[in-house]
Every structure is written in C-alpha cells, then in structure tokens.
Amino acid sequence: MSTKTPETGPEPYVSKIDRRTALTWIGVVGAATAAASAGVVVYGPKTGGASQAKGYGTDPKLNPPVKAPWPRLMSHDQLQTAAILADYILPATATAPSASSLGVPDFVDEWVSAPYPDQVKDRPLILDGLGLLGREVLKGDAAQRAKALAALPGSDFFKRFRALTIGAYYTTEAGFKDIGYIGNVARASDPGPSEEVKAVLERELQKLGL
C-alpha cells in the first residue's frame, strides 16, 4: 500500500480473508464453479445468499471466538471501492497503518452481509453507495478519484461508511496504539491514574470552579 502514487492509482485490494473461509461461504450459496478456480477467492454469487444466511446463533463459541459464518455479498468492484474509500478516511501515516491494510473492506463486507436487522438496514445504503462511487473511482484518473471522494462528506452513505471504518479500525491492536488505549493487560494491582494525569485533572477542575 505504501508504494501507491496518484499517477498509477491505488494497488488492488487483496482480501485478508483466507481462501478456505471464503470457500465455506461459497459452499453455503452453492456456487460449485467458483470453488474450481484454485487459489482465487471469488466473491458472490448473490442468488439466495442473503435470504438463506443465518447468524451465529444464541450459543456461539466465544473462546476462541467463532468467525462470522454468513456468506459475503460484496462484489470485487465493491471491495476495491471500499478499500479506496476506507483509505481516504484513514490513510497510512508514519506511525499507523491504512484502513485497508487492517482488512476494513472485508469487515464492511462481513457487516453488510450479516443477517441481523441493524446490518440488513445498512446493506442497501452501503452497497448502493459503493456501486455509485465505484463508477467514479475505479476507472477514472487520480484527479477524478479525488474529486469524487471530496464530494462524498455529508451524504448518509459517507457518514455510515465512515462510522464503520472508524469502528473497524480502532477495534484492532493497531487502532489501540493509534488512539492510546493501553489496557487489556493483566496487572498485579491497579495503581490508579498517574500524578501527571491527576495534575491535568486538577487544572481542569479549577477552571470549572470545582
């Protein structure tokens, strides 16, 4: 990802989902032909996939957690578009990876493909939005891409996609590092906040007259 330049366009997004997992979904929707193409992850087909999909049930294995079992609905183009948009929202920095390198497009696919009400509600908004955006960003040059992306903020599609990207990104270890979450480690005791933190708090409380 780090080598991409505006002149050549973004590198194609390579799914972070392993092939065996993807073939499981394809099996669910009965696409025998897709499984034949060795080593290639094929997204789709869509027929019947959504209506037949089941959730993880009321007693899923928590330790280690099961993978989301439902087949994925996003097309190759939608995934590529999701990668471009996710990296527009959270591109790589000197210290933090890009959204696409953390698999955010695959997460968006998992989300919009899920059979639960909140996710089903998001599905048309996200898939239609990606379809429209894809026409602008998958074929055009860098200037057209930039223009199409800059025009998005304010739309419902952008708001929702951005929220999903933020959530997906900052729930990873890399996200923890970027935002400054330093917990989830076993400790012999909890010493409470440092003197430095307490001093900052005291200053703020005094400003509030407390």
Add this chain to the structure above:
Amino acid sequence: MAAAASYDVIIVGSGAGGGMSAYHLTKSGLKVLMLEAGRHYDPVKETPMFNINAEAPLRGVSTPDKPFGFYDATVDGGWEVPNEPYTVADGSEPFIWWRPRMLGGRTNHWGRIALRFGELDFKPYSRDSLGYDWPITYADLAPWYDKTEKLIGVSGAAPARGLLNTPDSPPGCLMESAPPRAFEIFYERAFRAMGIPVIPMHGAVVTGQMEGRNTCVFATPCGRGCAIGANFQSTTVLLPPAMATGNLTITTDALVYQVDLDKAGKAKGVTYVNRKTGEHHSVTAKSVVLAAGSGETARILLNSKSSAFPNGLCNTQGMVGRYLMDSVGTGVSAQFPALEGLPPTNDDGQGTQHTYVPWWGYEKQKEFGFARGYHIEIGGGRRMPSMGLPGIMPDDQTSVGDALRAKLRNRFGSVIGFDGRGEMIPNDDCYCEIDPNAKDKWGIPVLRFHWKWGEHETNQAAHAVKTFLEVIDRLGGTPEPNVETDGRKAISKGGEMIHEIGTARMGHNDKDSVVNQFGQSWAVPNLFVMDGAVMVSSPDKNPTLSILALAWRSADNLATLAKQGAL
C-alpha cells in the same frame, strides 16, 4: 441416573439463590440434586478473557442472538430464548424478561454490584405508608450479609460513614477497591459541590488477597465472566466447593415445570423436560427448593395444578406472580472537553465502578415529589474501543485523515455515562400469570406479563435525568443529543434492569404472602423458595447480594429443619 438415587433436597436453578442453597445444604451434609434448565457451562474454558473486538463477528456488537454483545457470557439469547416464548398482555406497558440457559444462570454475566439493603429498605411501609414491610429487619439479615461478603469476595472497604440506609460493612467483610479512575476523580467534584456523597462501590470482585481465590487482573470486562474466578459467579465460587463435598449432583438441560405432591399434600419431587431430548422425567426428594428466578419460579408454581391447588401451588390466595417489581432505570451520557487530551492512562480497573453515588434524598422526598430513591452508577474512561467509538464525536461526521485521527485521540475517554437505578413500589398492575393460550416447544404453558409504572417511579426517573443534566453542566459537558426529560418516557422498560423480583413474597402469614421469612411456603411445608421471588420490596440496591444472603439464611433454616426431621 438421578432418578435412581435418594436425595434430601432438589434445588431448581443454579444461579445466586440455587448456588448458595446448594453450597450450604451440601456442606451441611444433605444430598442435593440440582436441576438447571440450561446447558453445562465451564467459565475456565469458555470465557473470552483478553479477546479484542476485532476477533469477534461484527466487532462484537449487540445482535438479537447476543443482545449484550458477542462476548457477553449469556448463553441462549437473554431477551428471547429459542423455543421458550413469553407474552405481554394487551394494554400493558412493555415488559422484557432476560433468561440465560446455562449453569450458574445470570451470575455469569451480572454487573457484580453488591450493595446491602439498608434498615429503611426492610420497613418501607412504616416509613411512608406505601408498599409493604418485610417480616424481617436489617439486623436479621446483617450477619448473613457479613458471611456472604466474606465468602464471595466483595471490594469497597472504607471507613464507616454512617450514611442513612447505606450500611457500612463491619471491618473484615470487604477488601479495598482499586483507586478511583481519572473520570471518577473528575465527576466526584461536581457531586461534592452539590452536597451529594460519592463513596466506594461494593463490587463482587477479589481486589486483594483472599484464600482459595485469584486476585483480579484489572483488565477484562466482568460481563464476559471470569476464567480465573476473581469475581463472583455461582459457577466459580459456589458450585465447585459444593461438588467437592460429594453431596451434589447436577443435571443440566432440565427445565422443571411442575412440583409434584404426595397424597398427604407434601412435595415429593418435581417433573422436568430435557430441553435437548424432549423426554420428561420425575425426580423425588424429601424437600424441594425453587430458585429458578422470580419469573420461572412463579411459572412452576402456577403450572403445578392439582385438586387441592386448582389455581396453582401455594396460590390459594392468588398471591403467586403478584408484586412483580424491577428497578427504575434511567441514563444520560455526555462528552466533557475537560477530559480531552488526558495523557494515556489504564482505566480498565476492576470491572465494576470504583465509586458510586448512594441515594442522598431521604429527607427531601416530599420536595422531590416521589417516595424512595435511586443510586447512580457512572461509567466512562479510556475503555477498550468498540464499534460505538464514533459516538464520542457526534458533532463531526466529515473529518478524515490526520484531522480525524487527532480528534479521536483527543476525545477518547472523554465521555461519561450516568445511570440511575432506583426503587420501585409494588403495584396491582404489575404481575405475571399463566397465558391461557401460549405454550413453549414442549407444550408447557408460558408466562404472560402485566406492567405499569407508577407515578413515584416516573417522577423519580425525571428527577434522575434532571440531576444528571445538572452534574453534566457543572462539569462543562455536552449531553448526548435529544435527552428525554419526561420521566414517563425516560424510564426503562419493565424487566429491562433484569432485577425482576417479588412473585412469591415472604410475609407474616398465609394471607399476606406465599412463603415465610425463611422462604418456606405456607401451603407446603417442605417446599421452599430461595430466589428473588421472596422479596417484598425492590430497594434501589441491586438485588443479587441480598438474594445470596437470604438464600444462605433460608438454607440454614432448611438444614436445621431437616436435622430435626421436621420435613
């Protein structure tokens, strides 16, 4: 097979009430058969302790299959259990009913808030002529609170304050809480300015050295359960020592639906359906303890019909299912600029709140316009990010790149949520009964709930929201959008606080109650109730600690009666 053995006691349910009764009865030398409707559950193997949200489907968000999030310990749905419906009567306000189907019941995921009821809580009618008095006083239960706290491990030790109706535990009962987190130091100052006390929370978490127990690692959410048994769960604290006596047999997937009587009118056992095979079994014992949870306990009694009890067992006076109560729930969250940009600090803590606000308005009830009160549970800090993270910046839907990263870093940990948990006064409109038509998968009639909050509750909810907004304002915060200030709309749904209690209450005689002060039913002397169903009032304090203490006291009485041959 269970049916072939000879048991002194059958206990229905394995949660707080069932687990504690089994703990004491097996230690007393009685042979116990425990029947649990859910599956076997092993917290040591099954708890996702350090897993992050990125490892979970949908980053761990709530779904209808896992309403409290993917990693919540609850097995089989919570609000909706497959194959086991319940109904709400036409014209009723909403009521929802949380049921796990697992060994240890709700103790696996509960909030671990372990507050004692106070002196006023046992005599509410005497104080304000509303509701009903308990047949016991605080002094009757205090020794059992002491024992329970020492057994299960509770934090919150502090110098005695003597606050009204907010008992101090005697020295030696509690361990010290972890120090207040940054946001807890912060909010305390606003309450102090309002003359409202903030004191250490009592949490069922081992924060110090305790024999036979692991100390908390101050890292992962208690709601997932605890693989090292550092918080209280029936499955880690009560059932293992009960099993070690050799006196406990546990049968899981056993959904009890009926108490069986002999010709003399005494309980001879229970009948259950195996949820996996659909087979029905009857088992016998010298006495029966119902601790299936207030709803399920009432359902078993009401479904146990005979010529002597045509309207359900112990229901000759029509009291079973009545006086159903829950806690009053309210909540407002806000974002605080003063907390922005704090240096990174580890706020994971001991799982529970480290501090809380006990109810402070006992002398001002008339002025406030409602009887009874609420305590405030306050959450915040730099906790593990979830899909809810964008909610820390509702005012920004557009920034990207470095600006977005900077804003998130700055705002992280600057949101605080204030939740009221308050007392409900029992009323005639809140009860459960058997639905005349609906049945579960096995043909067993199901519960139908009736619910209506009273004015004391809705006024209390409005007061709580007003209080939260004042605190937020003093701290310079911005409340979440569209805060509901109308108490009738701000109040939680019936059952939503998962504190439903009071369907087989204790009392002085068979006219005013279903059981006596030891959970022994008036109608059938060898039939006992040892869960929240026996409660007479619903104080603001979360009920689990009191369920445990009452169950221990009742089990001790049962063991004495058994030794006397009185059962």
